[in-house]
Amino acid sequence: MPEMNLLEAIRQGLDEAMAADARVFIFGEDVGKRGGVFRVTEGLYDKYGPMRVIDSPLAESVIVGACIGAAMNDTLPIAEIQFADFIAPAFNQIVQEAARIHYRSNGDWEVPLVIRVPYGGGIHGALYHSQSVEAFFAHVPGLKVVTPSTPYDAKGLLKSAIEDPNPVLFLEHKKTYRLIKGFVPEEDYRVPIGPADIKRPGEDISVFAYGLMLHYCLEAAQMLAAEGVSVEVVDLRTLRPLDTETILASVRRTGKALIVHEDNLFGGFGGEVAAIIAEHAFEYLDGPVMRVGGPDVPAMPFAHSLEAAFMPSPASIAAAMRRLAAY
C-alpha cells in the first residue's frame, strides 16, 4: 500500500474518477496547464485534454453557475474555487441554486456537482488566503459539506462526492496538503459521506474536530495520555449530513465534550455540535461542553506573530483538554 500526502491522494482520486467516467470534468482557475496553484490537478490536462480539464475565466460565480448547468446536462463537473476566501461571489449560485434545485423542482432536477475548495490557515496566507468557510455552508440544507483530514479519507470521500447526485462542497485544508501523509490502498474504495470516524479511542473526554485541527487534537491527545488522561478524538469528516449518532455515543461514554475548529467561534460549526450534545446528552455530561476555535477577529493576519496568535495549536488544545478533564 503506497504512502502519499493528502494532495496526491486527491489528485489520484480525480484521475481515477476521470478515467472511469467520461462525464467527469474539471473547471476552475489555473487547473489546466498549470495544474492548479497547489498542483492538485497536475498532469490531468496532459492526460485528459482541454475539454475535460478546463481553465475557467477568473469569475467564481460562473465557475459554479456553469457547473450547475453542466450537471443538469448529464455531465459530472468538479469545480475548483482556488481559495475558500474567493468563494463569496459564488455564494448565490451555491446556496440559492445548487442547494435548492432538487427541492424547488420537487425532485425533478438533480445537481451532481463537486466544488473543491482549499481552505484554512497557518500557511502565511493572511486575511484572504487563510479563511475557513464551513459554517456559512453547513447551515444550508440541500448541500453536503465534506472536510477530510487524511489522504485515505480524502480520496475515498472525493469518489463518493463525485458519485453523489447532490452538490458537495469538498473542503481541503491547505496545510494538510503536503504535511499529512498516509497509506492509500491501490484498489478502488469509497469512504461514505456522512459517518464520522473515531481516529483515537479514549475514555475520559471526547474531542470533535476535522481538517488540520484533527491532527492538532491527536497531538494534544498524545500529550494528555502521558499525563494519564485518555482522550477520544472523533474526526467528523462530514459536517453535513452530520453523524450525530457517533457524536452522542462518544459523549455518553465519556461524559465530556470538546469541539475544536480553526474557524472563529461565534456562530461557528462547534456551536451546532454543542447544541446537539446539550439537547440529547445533557444527563450524561460531567462538565461544560467546551469549544476551542479561532478568535473573533475578521480574519487571519499575515505577520507570523499574529498568525500564530490566531491559530489554535496542539498546546492550546491540550490546555483546554486539561481544563475539561479536571471536571
Place this chain on the structure above:
Amino acid sequence: MTVSINEVSASPGFGHDLPPHTLRDMLRYMMLARALDERMWVLNRAGKAPFVISCQGHEAAQVGAAFALSRGKDFVLPYYRGLATVLVMGMTPTEVMLGLFARATDPSSGGRQMPAHYGCRRLKIVTQSSPVGTQIAHAAGIGLAEKIKGGDAVAWVSFGEGTTSQGDFHEALNLAAVHRLPVIFQCENNEYAISVHQRQQMAVASVADRGPAYGIPGISVDGTDVLAVYEVTRRAVERARRGDGPTLIEARVVRMTAHSSDDNDRTYRPPHEIALVRHQDPIVRFVAQLREHGILSEAEEQEMRAEVAAIVDRATEEAERAPMPEPETLYDHVYAPARPRR
C-alpha cells in the same frame, strides 16, 4: 452588430416561408398565453391566486424564439415572464394553472415555488429561482456540457433588461463567448425593472450593443414582431449548432401590466405611456399581418379565440380541483437519493 428590423425583414416572402398552419399555430400560442395570463389576474383579484406575474406584451418575443428551437432537444431557461415560452415547449395550460394554485401536481415545483417559476425536466425547461440572472450562468454551463459531449443541442435563456446589470450576465456571456458555446441569450427589454427605467439601468441605448464587447453578435429586434424574432433566433440557433458560438438578442417588448399583482405601475409610469403600450399589442399586430396576407379569416380568428377561452376554462377548473401538497411532503427531496454507479 446591431441589425435593424428592416434588414431582418429583407428575407424573401412574408412569414419566412413558414407554412400558413405554422403561422396560425404561432398566433394560437400567443392568444393562449394572453388568455391564461388574463385569467390569472381575474383569479388574483377574486382572491383565488395570491400572486401573478405577467407575460403580456412579451408573447411575440417568446413564441417567435421558441418556434426556432427544437422542442424536447434544446434547453430553455425562461425567466418569470416566460409563460408563452413554456407553452410552446410543451407545458400544458392545466399544468400552468396547477402552478398558479400551488397544487401538488404542479410540474414545475409541486406547489413549492411562487407561480411563474417554470421547470420541467422532461421538456428541458430548466427550473428557475427568483434571484435574477443565475439562470444565465446555467445556460452557459449547459452549453459547455453540450460541447464536451459533442452534441448539437442549444441552450436558450431569457431575462429582462434589468438583469443585464447583474454580474452573472457578464460572467456567463464572457464564458460562452470564450468557448463559443451553443447558447442564445434573449433579453426581453420592456424598459422597466419593476419601477426603474432602462435609462437608470444602463448607459447604452440597446442591450445588444454589449454583444461586440464580448466578441459575439448583439442583435436588437422588434420583440412585438413574432416573425422578426423567429428569424433572428433561427439564425442564432443555426450559428450555435454550427459551433460558431453564442448570440445576444435584445427583443424590444412592452410590459402591458404592472410588474406583478403586487405592483401599481401608475405610481411611476406616465399615463400617456400606459395608454400607448395598449397600441403596441403584439397579438393585435400579428392578427392584422395574417389577415392582410390572407392567412387568417375573421371567422378563423373568432374560432381560435373561442377555442383558447374554452382551454383556459377547462385548465382553470382542472387545476382548482387538484389537491394541495400534503404537509408531510415538506421534507421530501431535500437530497436526491444515491444512484447506482454506471
